[in-house]
Amino acid sequence: MDEQNLNQSSVNTEPQNQVQLKPIHPYRNSTIMYLIVIALLFGVFRLGYGAGQSGYSFDVREFKIVNQSGQGINVDYGLLWEAIDVVNRKYIDKDQIDQQKVLYGAISGAVRSAGDEYTEFFDPETLAQFRSELQGTFSGIGAEIGKSEGNIVVVAPLADSPAEQAGLRAKDIIVKVDDQTIVDWNVDEAVSVIRGEAGTQVRLTIFREGNGAPFEVTITRAQIEIKSVTLTYREVNGRTVAILKMSRFGDDTERLLNAAITELQGRNVAGIILDMRNNPGGYLETSVDVSSEWLERGKLVVTEARSDSDTITFNSSGSNRLGNYKTVVLINGGSASASEIVAGALKDNGKAILVGEQSFGKGSVQELIPLRNNTAVKVTIAKWITPSGKNLNQGGIEPDIKVEISSEDIEADRDPQLDRALEEVLR
Incomplete structure (x- = not known):
């Protein structure tokens, strides 16, 4: 150090x-x-369009939630209010109880009871x-x-x-x-x-x-x-390789990627390394747009499989500005969700070689649904499947060429994964 x-x-x-x-x-x-x-x-998520679409109604007068789907679920929420009332009346420092925190805590606990780490309630902060x-x-x-x-x-x-x-x-x-x-x-x-x-x-x-x-x-x-996209170059034996480092799929990704593509197209680039190591994900739609830069129109990027057996397919828009460049994708155990979508789409469509380590393996999609008073719920709505049919909840994407980084490499500031990617892109 x-x-x-x-x-x-x-x-x-x-x-x-x-x-x-x-x-x-x-x-x-x-x-x-x-x-x-x-x-x-982060993970992979989609922006929601509003609340109240769950099939349940809340009757405050009767403290009950009744399932509108006809499955016969009838839950009496009077117990919740009874417990809150006991605390408000009996707690030794009742004047110090923050009722807003009580509300948010109750909602958060209810949402987390789904048992899914990715489904959660967001208070305004x-x-x-x-x-x-x-x-x-x-x-x-x-x-x-x-x-x-x-x-x-x-x-x-x-x-x-x-x-x-x-x-x-x-x-x-x-x-x-x-x-x-x-x-x-x-x-x-x-x-x-x-x-x-x-x-x-x-x-x-x-x-x-x-x-x-x-x-x-x-x-x-x-x-x-942190910019979600950065562009650097590496000169090897008189040949130039563009290195696109993508750290997440966020609000600035489309703008920065467009600028990077415009720049590298103006240079005599022998190939591209798309470095998505330690990229934890972001917007699903952005991952589809990024994949489209390498794919012809209509090529399958990812399939969303929902609990009601419906599926939604996301296909390339056909931007395909980078499709003719030899491309190597770098992944590791920190590559998750949206980055796995891109890696899987390019691999399965024959547009890239994957180098590095097995990716994280998060194959679910969350939707961010805004609620009143600047709050929201992020809920898992689907699993996603690669073009080859792989559900990454059952394991991450395996690289075509496995290269690990040792403790000695880290201490010596070596990057054997990038070195191997350079070899492959110039091969």
Whole structure:
């Protein structure tokens, strides 16, 4: 770690012997949440068109929810109001109860009872944070965080972020935040203590496989602005390769990608490397638009399979501005959802070779449905399937050429995955 990094963070390697860890397979049967770290979930999602389409009606007078689909479900919600009333009347510090928090807590608990990490309620504060993330502005440590088999894990630190400067790595398990053990926490709870204002510090206790005892890392949170698309070039033996780095599928992606394509088309480029490592996802529609830059009109990009057996197919619009360039796609365990859609579409349509490591494996779609008072619910509405018929909830995308990055590579600032991608694109 260089001097600048040491100024940003401090590391305590004294053993923390009282921690009980659950067995972990970081990228098997996992869930992911994109944090920078103020964040909630990216994944793949669609913007909703309104509320009230669930088939249920709420009668306040009778405190009942009746299923309108005729399935005979009749739930009496009087118990909820009875419990709230008991707390309001009996709690020793009843004057300190925030009724707005009571409401949001009740809604959040109801939504989370679906048992899906990706289905959640956003109060005004968390909704504003979620929207700011899609615009590429974050306040936090700069890491993608997920939950895997009961553990809160680092999917990947973002480039040049406080988390990266502190030495955090993919697959690190976060055991404690400051003095709080979070082994059994859900991602929302972990977010609430990891996130914070720029300039403040957070102390994480990390367990790293093969590293012995847990160790502590103190990280200074920062304001982070990240463009979703960047374009660089690499010269190899007199030939130029364009490297498109895509960090998410957000509000600025279309504009930045258009500018990048215009620029690289003006150069004598031998090929393109699309680097989607550690890209946790974003808008479904944007992933289809990105895929269309390599595909002819009508080519299948992804299929949405819903619970009612209906399917929706998303086909290429036929932009195809990059279809004639030899392309290699870089993926790893931090590539999830929308990035997996693009990788799968280009691979299955014969437009790209995949290099790197198996992707995360998140094959579900969420819809963001706005509610009253600047709140919203993000709900899982479908699973998505690649053109070859693969449901990524059953495992991520396997690269055509598997290349891993070792601890020694990281410490020596080597990137064997990019090196192999350069070899392939110039072959």
